[in-house]
Every structure is written in structure tokens, then in C-alpha cells.
Amino acid sequence: MCGIVGLYLKNEALYPELGALFKPMLIEMTGRGPDSAGVAIYRDPVPEGQVKFSLAHDSSNYDWTALAAKLGEALSCSTDVTQRDTHGILITSGAEKNVQQWLAENAPDIRIVGSGSSVEIYKETGLPEQVYERFGLQSAQGRHMIGHTRMATESAVTTAGSHPFATGADLCLVHNGSLSNHNRLREELKRKGVTFGSQNDSEVAAAYLTWKLRQGVSLKDALEEALDDLDGFFTFCIGTSDGFAVLRDPIACKHAVLAETDDWVAMATEYRAIATLPGAGQARVWEPRPATVYAWGAETLDGQAANASEHVDKGAA
Amino acid sequence: MNTMDFQEVGLREINRSLQAVESLTNNREWTIENPMGQHAIACGITAPLSVHIKGNVGFYCAGMNQQAEVIIDGHAGVGLAENMMSGVVRVKGNASQSAGATGHGGLLVIEGDASSRCGISMKGIDIVVGGSVGHMSAFMGQIGHMVVCGDAGEALGDSIYEAKLYVAGSVESLGADCTEKEMTAEHEQALADLLERSQINKSVQSFRRYGSARKLYNFDIDHADEY
Numbered sequence: 001m002c003g004i005v006g007l008y009l010k011n012e013a014l015y016p017e018l019g020a021l022f023k024p025m026l027i028e029m030t031g032r033g034p035d036s037a038g039v040a041i042y043r044d045p046v047p048e049g050q051v052k053f054s055l056a057h058d059s060s061n062y063d064w065t066a067l068a069a070k071l072g073e074a075l076s077c078s079t080d081v082t083q084r085d086t087h088g089i090l091i092t093s094g095a096e097k098n099v100q101q102w103l104a105e106n107a108p109d110i111r112i113v114g115s116g117s118s119v120e121i122y123k124e125t126g127l128p129e130q131v132y133e134r135f136g137l138q139s140a141q142g143r144h145m146i147g148h149t150r151m152a153t154e155s156a157v158t159t160a161g162s163h164p165f166a167t168g169a170d171l172c173l174v175h176n177g178s179l180s181n182h183n184r185l186r187e188e189l190k191r192k193g194v195t196f197g198s199q200n201d202s203e204v205a206a207a208y209l210t211w212k213l214r215q216g217v218s219l220k221d222a223l224e225e226a227l228d229d230l231d232g233f234f235t236f237c238i239g240t241s242d243g244f245a246v247l248r249d250p251i252a253c254k255h256a257v258l259a260e261t262d263d264w265v266a267m268a269t270e271y272r273a274i275a276t277l278p279g280a281g282q283a284r285v286w287e288p289r290p291a292t293v294y295a296w297g298a299e300t301l302d303g304q305a306a307n308a309s310e311h312v313d314k315g316a317a
Numbered sequence: 318m319n320t321m322d323f324q325e326v327g328l329r330e331i332n333r334s335l336q337a338v339e340s341l342t343n344n345r346e347w348t349i350e351n352p353m354g355q356h357a358i359a360c361g362i363t364a365p366l367s368v369h370i371k372g373n374v375g376f377y378c379a380g381m382n383q384q385a386e387v388i389i390d391g392h393a394g395v396g397l398a399e400n401m402m403s404g405v406v407r408v409k410g411n412a413s414q415s416a417g418a419t420g421h422g423g424l425l426v427i428e429g430d431a432s433s434r435c436g437i438s439m440k441g442i443d444i445v446v447g448g449s450v451g452h453m454s455a456f457m458g459q460i461g462h463m464v465v466c467g468d469a470g471e472a473l474g475d476s477i478y479e480a481k482l483y484v485a486g487s488v489e490s491l492g493a494d495c496t497e498k499e500m501t502a503e504h505e506q507a508l509a510d511l512l513e514r515s516q517i518n519k520s521v522q523s524f525r526r527y528g529s530a531r532k533l534y535n536f537d538i539d540h541a542d543e544y
Contacts, residue, residue, distance in 0.1 A: 252433055252452075255395060257413065271394055272354035272375050281372055285392040287413050287432040290452065 001151035002176040003029025003269045004163075006237045006244045007277070008144040008296050011263040018043075019140030024276040025268065026128045026147045032176075032269060033149025036162040037131040038123025040172045040239045043142030045118040046091050050078075053090040053099065054114035054121040054166075056159060064088035067107055074102055085134040086159070087113070087122050096169075111160065111197060116170030118241055123148075123162035144297075146239040148174035154182070154201040161198045165206035168213045170241035175202035176269055177254045179232035205230060209238070223247050223293050237267055243297025252290035259283040265296050318346045328355060338364045340384075354394065359387050365404070376413075379406045382423060398425045401442055414451070417444045420461070426515045433470065436463045439480050445515035455482055456492065464511050466519045474527055482527040483508050485519060494533035500526045 005025040009015060018041070026037060046052050055064075068079040068090060077094035092099060096115060103110050114121035122135040128149045132138065148163035155161045164172035179185075182201035185208060190196065194207045208229065212222035219240065227250065235254040238245045246267050248256055257271045261283045266274045274280050288294050321331050331349060338344060342364070349370045352358055356375040359368050365384040373391035380399040387398075392410035401420040411429035418434065420442025427435075427444070433451030436444045441460045449467030456472070458480030468486035475492020481504070482495075491497075509521050 253414075255413070257394070270354065270375060271373055271392070272356075275354040275373065281391070285373060286411055286430065287451075290433070 001032045001153075003032035003149040003273065004147070004174045004176050004235065004237050004267070005029060005269070005273050006144070006146040006174075006239070006246070006267040008243050008265045009263065010265065014263060015143060016141045018142045018145060019137045021264075021277060022140075022145045022147065023132055023138055025266070025273045026132060026149060028273040028276070029147075029149040029269060030128050033151045034127055035152045035157045036123065036125040036150045036159070037128035037148065038121065038150075038162045038164050038174075039132070039135075039137060039145055039147040040114065040119055040121045040164045040174075041137070041140055041142050041145045042118045042170070042239065042241060043120065043140065045241075050091055050093050050117075051096045051099065051115055052117060052120070053092070053112060054119070055088045055090055055103075056086055056111045056113050056123075057088070057109060058086065058159075060085045062086070062088070064090075067110070068092075070106065071099065071102060074106070075099065084122065084136060086124060087135065089120055112166075114164070114166040114172055116168075116241065119166075119170045119172060119239065121164055121166060121172060123164065124159055125157055125162065144239070144243055146172070146174055146237050146244055148176075154178055155199040158198065161200040161203075163202060164239065165200075165203050167206045167209040167238070170239075171209070171213070171219070172239045173202065173206045173209065174237050174239075175205055175234055176256075177232060177234035177249070179205060179230055179234065181231040185229070201232070205234065205236065219245065220293055220295070227291050235269070240295075240297055243295065245293060245295040246288050247293050248288055248290050250291040256288050257285060258288050258294065259285045318348065319344065320348045320350060322350045323353060323355060323358070324351045328357060331358060332360055335359055335362050335366065335368065335385075338362075338366055340364045352391075356394070359385075362387070362404075373410070382406055392429070393427075397427075398423075398442075401425060411448070417442050420444070422461075424511075424514060426517070428517075430467065436461075436480070439463065443511055445511055445517060447517050449486065452489070453492070455480055455495075458482070462507065462511055464508065464515070464524070466517060474529075476533060477529045479529060481507075483524040484527065485523045485525075488527070491527065494530050495527055496530040498526045498528045500524070 064081045064083045068081040072079040075094040080091045082089045124131045163174040179201040182204040235256045236247045261279045347368045352372045354375045357377045360380040362385040363383045368387045370389045375394040377396040379387040382404045383402045384404045386405040389408040393408045393412045395413045397412045397416040398406040401423045403423040405424045407426040412427045412431045414432045415434045416431045417425040418437045422441045425444045428447040430448035431450045435450040435454040437456045439458045439461045443462045445464040452470035455474045459478040465484045469488045471489045472492035474495030
């Protein structure tokens with residue numbers, strides 16, 4: 001099971017309503033994933049020279065201000081932290097690698113769940129509605145969001161096993177399905193220096209993409225190579241700084257639906273998650289083809305927009 | 318005319334009402350509003366009703382249908398008209414995977430595209446698709462007809478039995494033991510009849526016929542060494 005949803009607003013006038021529009025999408029997928037939920041929201045990009053980290057701790061009483069002060073002193077960098085329940089959004093002028101290293105050495109109980117210039121990742125165990133409310137996402141503004149509701153199959157119900165999984169700067173992945181070669185692939189990636197925070201199969205898919213992107217492979221090529229290297233069932237939704245991409249395995253037995261109007265583009269595991277969006281009844285609705293990369297926000301795909309219009313228009317009879 | 322709003326009465330009330338109608342009644346016209354992509358709407362109807370669903374539906378809409386005509390003013394999710402026995406199911410938009418799966422009879426019309434596994438294990442149903450169908454369509458199709466006015470995806474008619482397939486556009490690939498077959502006057506007549514009943518305007522001459530080569534499970538003495 002598991003449910004995945006993505007919403008990209010084409011109409012700027014809707015940006016203030018992003019969190020409110022996305023909420024019923026995620027909640028509608030509760031039946032597919034009542035164990036944990038998570039979202040990635042793209043908003044408030046930081047100025048050049050700064051990095052935005054999404055950090056998480058087991059406790060919602062963690063002293064993020066003290067952590068930020070220590071980090072700033074140690075690395076002589078600016079820090080600004082906003083706490084949202086168990087998560088802290090840290091904006092810093094420190095170099096990304098140095099911050100990661102300092103956190104690993106000085107705050108090992110902190111997990112880095114995402115980083116980049118605009119992405120913020122929030123995920124926790126519990127029902128999607130509770131998770132959404134804990135992080136105050138109802139009033140969130142922004143351009144796009146992706147989300148996941150998890151029914152755990154391959155690994156335990158933990159925050160670390162919750163989606164989205166970061167796959168690089170401003171990139172993250174949510175997955176519906178199960179990978180059958182994740183143990184072997186995890187060992188291969190470990191030998192290449194990739195680190196893991198869980199036994200989760202989807203984290204391996206994310207780590208695979210991270211590793212490919214680090215080699216300088218474009219996201220589009222990395223996704224196409226994933227079709228060869230990942231064995232199992234998957235529908236992926238990958239959040240990027242400019243939008244999101246969707247990929248299904250060649251068998252395509254994991255559900256997925258895409259819908260588009262002049263105001264928005266949405267993807268979901270089931271159409272009912274899209275039905276509450278304004279104008280959904282008149283939207284173009286179609287099923288993404290297997291082994292085909294679809295994307296909105298062409299820049300991150302090496303300038304290649306993959307949302308080929310023939311897939312959209314072919315259904316008009 | 319009876320109208321039910323899904324948001325007001327919910328799935329069970331809708332299906333209970335439709336399933337409870339006696340065959341011999343004049344109370345045959347039903348409209349369902351605000352389906353909001355929810356699942357299993359109008360399943361298990363046994364009476365000759367006319368059911369109009371105003372909007373997009375989720376999975377398994379009009380499953381097991383007998384006698385009723387169900388029209389969906391929108392798109393349909395996975396398993397549309399699954400195991401249909403008789404009657405007509407028509408979707409004005411696209412249908413997701415496994416439309417008409419295991420159907421024993423009746424007519425399923427998809428005016429837009431159908432996704433993969435359309436008509437999988439069909440057992441007598443007739444399926445007419447105005448657009449294209451995805452991969453593995455008509456897999457193990459036993460009886461019935463599938464008419465595709467657009468293109469067919471990979472492995473059309475894999476392991477097919479005696480279902481008859483008509484495709485106007487391109488076929489990405491044929492599945493195991495599926496082959497192109499001669500179109501006789503008898504087949505043209507059957508195809509013309511299906512298109513007319515479906516109210517889809519397409520020239521019979523533009524179609525090619527596919528079906529079983531009937532070799533998949535036959536022992537062939539020339540290949541004895543391979544067994």
C-alpha cells in the first residue's frame with residue numbers, strides 16, 4: 001500500500017493556499033498509509049551562500065536554539081533556527097559539508113532529513129492528519145509540495161523509516177511499492193561511501209539517486225538508469241527545487257494518476273486525493289505510462305521537459 | 318428520476334439502493350452526484366437500470382454489473398466494470414488499469430484511453446476503446462471482443478485463448494501466441510456492429526484483427542527435444 005501525492009501550483013495566486021489545498025490530498029490517502037506521514041514543501045528560498053537544513057530529533061522539547069548557537073560559534077557562521085515540533089529548520093552560512101560533519105560529531109542524536117535552498121522536510125509516525133497538524137502545515141505557503149502516507153512493509157514503523165527521503169540538495173523522494181534488491185544495492189552503495197539511517201527499501205532508492213547525482217548524472221538520466229538497477233515495484237514522486245518528477249517501473253502495477261488544469265498539476269496514488277482540488281472535475285486526468293519520466297520544472301531535468309503532450313491529449317475522444 | 322449525492326448519503330446507501338431495485342419496475346433512472354473519485358460505486362446491480370454518474374470515479378466502478386446501463390461522465394480508476402456479466406458500462410473519459418477484467422458479458426465502452434491490462438482474462442465481455450490501450454491488454458482473453466480505435470501497448474493478447482482483438486492503430490508488440498489474423502466479411506460485420514452499438518464512428522477498414530495462433534500449449538513433435 002502507501003499513498004503518495006504531489007501538488008505543483010502554476011497559478012501564483014494560489015501560493016498562499018498551498019498548505020490548505022494539500023492537506024485533504026494527504027489525509028485522503030490515510031487508508032493507504034496510517035503508520036506515518038511526511039511532506040516536503042518548497043518555500044522561502046535562502047540567499048546564495050546559505051543552506052537550509054531540515055533537522056529532526058526524537059523529542060519535541062529539544063533545545064534547537066542552543067544547538068544553533070554552538071554550531072555558529074564552532075564554525076563561525078550565521079545560524080537561524082525555527083522549531084516545528086520535533087523538527088528544526090536551520091538556515092546557516094556554514095558550508096554544507098562542515099555543518100553535516102559538525103552535527104555528526106557534536107549532536108549525533110540529530111538526524112538531517114533534508115537540505116538545500118528551499119526544501120523543508122517534515123515526517124513523523126502517526127496518522128497523516130496528526131502529522132500535518134503537528135508541523136503547522138495547514139497555513140503553509142509555497143509553490144509545490146510532495147507527501148507520503150506509509151503502510152510499513154519492508155521495515156519498522158519509525159520516523160527514520162518515514163518518507164520523504166532526501167536525495168541531494170533540494171531533492172527528495174517518496175515511494176509507493178517495494179524493492180526486492182534493496183539489501184544488495186544498500187551494501188554496494190555503502191562500499192561507495194553512501195551512509196544509511198534505516199533498513200528501509202525506499203531509502204536505498206533515494207541513496208541510489210543521490211549517488212548518481214553526485215557522479216554528475218542528470219536527474220532524468222539517473223531515473224532512467226534506476227529502471228535498470230532497481231528491481232521491484234515502484235511509483236516514485238521526486239520533489240525538485242522547480243517542481244516534481246514521476247516515474248513508474250516497467251510493470252506499473254503500483255497505481256498512479258496525474259491531473260492538470262491551468263492552475264495546477266497534481267499526482268496521486270488514487271484520483272480521490274486530487275478530487276478536492278479546485279476545478280478537479282474539469283481537469284485533464286490520465287495515467288502515467290510505465291518506465292516513462294514525467295516532470296514539471298524542466299531545469300533540474302537538464303532542460304528536458306518530459307511531460308510529453310501526446311500522453312495528455314491522446315485520451316480526448 | 319432518483320438523485321443521490323455521494324457526499325450526502327455515502328457509498329453503502331447508494332449501492333444498497335441500486336441493488337434493491339426490483340427488475341420489474343418503472344423506477345429505473347438514477348443519477349449519482351459528487352462521486353469525488355471514490356471506490357466501488359454502482360457495484361453489483363442486477364436490474365435493468367439506467368445509472369448516470371456525474372463525475373470522476375475511483376476503483377472498481379460498476380463491478381459485476383448485470384443488465385444495467387452505467388454511464389460515467391468523467392474518468393474511471395482501476396478495475397472499471399470488473400467481472401461484468403451483462404448490460405452496458407460507458408466511461409466518457411479515460412479508464413485506469415484492468416478495465417473490464419474477467420468480464421463475462423455485456424458491453425464496456427471507454428471513449429478515451431484505457432491503461433494497462435485492459436480486458437485481462439476477458440470471458441465474453443465486449444470492450445470498445447475510443448483511444449488507446451496500455452501494455453498486456455487482453456492477457457489470457459478467453460471469449461469476447463476488444464476493439465481499440467487507437468494504439469495497443471506492449472504484449473497485446475499474451476497467452477490469448479479465443480478472444481477476438483481489433484486494433485486500428487499501431488501495436489507496440491504482440492504477446493506470446495498472439496498473431497495477426499485475416500479479416501473476413503463475418504469479422505467486419507461483427508466489428509461494424511460493435512462500433513455502432515458503442516456509438517463510435519470509425520471506419521471498419523482501418524482495423525486489423527489479432528487472435529490466438531493456437532500453438533502455445535500444443536505438443537509439437539518437431540520440437541520434442543525442447544520439452
